[in-house]
Amino acid sequence: MIDFEEAERPIIQQIFGKDPAVAAEAARIIEERYHPDGIDINMGCPVRKMVSDFNGAALMREPELAGRIVRAVKNAVMVPVSVKMRLGWSDPAECLTFAPMIEEAGADLVSVHGRTKAQGYSGRADWGMIARVKARLKIPVLANGDIVSPKDAKQALEITQADGVLVGRGALGRPWALRYMKDFVTAGVLNEEPDYEEKKETTIEHFRLMEKRYGCRAATLFRKHLVWYWKGFPGASELRTRLMKISNSNDLLTAYSDWDSLDKGGVSDKMKQNS
Numbered sequence: 001m002i003d004f005e006e007a008e009r010p011i012i013q014q015i016f017g018k019d020p021a022v023a024a025e026a027a028r029i030i031e032e033r034y035h036p037d038g039i040d041i042n043m044g045c046p047v048r049k050m051v052s053d054f055n056g057a058a059l060m061r062e063p064e065l066a067g068r069i070v071r072a073v074k075n076a077v078m079v080p081v082s083v084k085m086r087l088g089w090s091d092p093a094e095c096l097t098f099a100p101m102i103e104e105a106g107a108d109l110v111s112v113h114g115r116t117k118a119q120g121y122s123g124r125a126d127w128g129m130i131a132r133v134k135a136r137l138k139i140p141v142l143a144n145g146d147i148v149s150p151k152d153a154k155q156a157l158e159i160t161q162a163d164g165v166l167v168g169r170g171a172l173g174r175p176w177a178l179r180y181m182k183d184f185v186t187a188g189v190l191n192e193e194p195d196y197e198e199k200k201e202t203t204i205e206h207f208r209l210m211e212k213r214y215g216c217r218a219a220t221l222f223r224k225h226l227v228w229y230w231k232g233f234p235g236a237s238e239l240r241t242r243l244m245k246i247s248n249s250n251d252l253l254t255a256y257s258d259w260d261s262l263d264k265g266g267v268s269d270k271m272k273q274n275s
Contacts, residue, residue: 004036012082024072027073038079040082043056046086060094066102067104074106082107086112103137110142114145126145131161147165150183152170206225223243
């Protein structure tokens with residue numbers, strides 16, 4: 001899971017854990033073997049399997065322990081150390097004391113998701129609270145949460161005054177999203193979303209790259225990406241049914257060919273027109 005391609009640099013490797021010594025040793029091994037450009041400590045994941053064992057966002061309930069983890073990791077590596085956090089466990093104001101403690105412990109950067117653990121991914125991310133965190137820190141802050149479009153990225157930066165944005169779900173099935181956001185934020189250029197043909201070709205290229213890396217496992221791993229690529233398209237449920245059966249790149253090409261050969265007055269045309 002730690003291996004990566006050199007073309008992906010700059011790359012930050014993320015770790016999680018509740019034991020400062022173990023976290024420090026993990027970070028040391030990763031730096032020694034893989035030489036990432038930074039180490040990020042996950043103190044924001046809200047999923048049950050993480051917080052039930054006092055990892056991820058659960059650390060926001062123990063700021064002193066969180067601080068010891070940051071110090072231990074910072075002392076174990078030469079690269080910058082960052083922390084991903086949320087607004088809090090249940091109280092969004094918890095971040096206003098937690099983030100300064102993380103900074104004091106030696107973190108070089110903090111990423112803040114604008115929801116509490118209790119919220120999960122429900123409701124809207126509170127960019128205003130991220131702005132309050134930013135105002136209290138001297139280190140860089142990245143804003144995260146509900147940043148899906150170029151306009152979202154620009155508005156989030158304006159509201160939070162953060163040093164950048166962190167995009168997660170907004171890039172699933174949309175690898176071009178990051179470039180589009182950068183173009184709009186830095187140059188005011190608003191790109192149109194890819195049409196059906198361009199999106200199809202992108203999935204083909206994406207899958208071939210995954211085949212090269214993962215071999216026979218590629219199809220199984222890629223199916224979840226295909227779901228995201230075609231989410232929300234008229235008639236996409238039928239296309240996804242075909243795509244979920246692929247085992248290799250030839251199957252992918254056949255699925256698209258069969259779909260494209262459908263009645264041009266049917267859902268296929270509607271799908272292309274709406275792309």
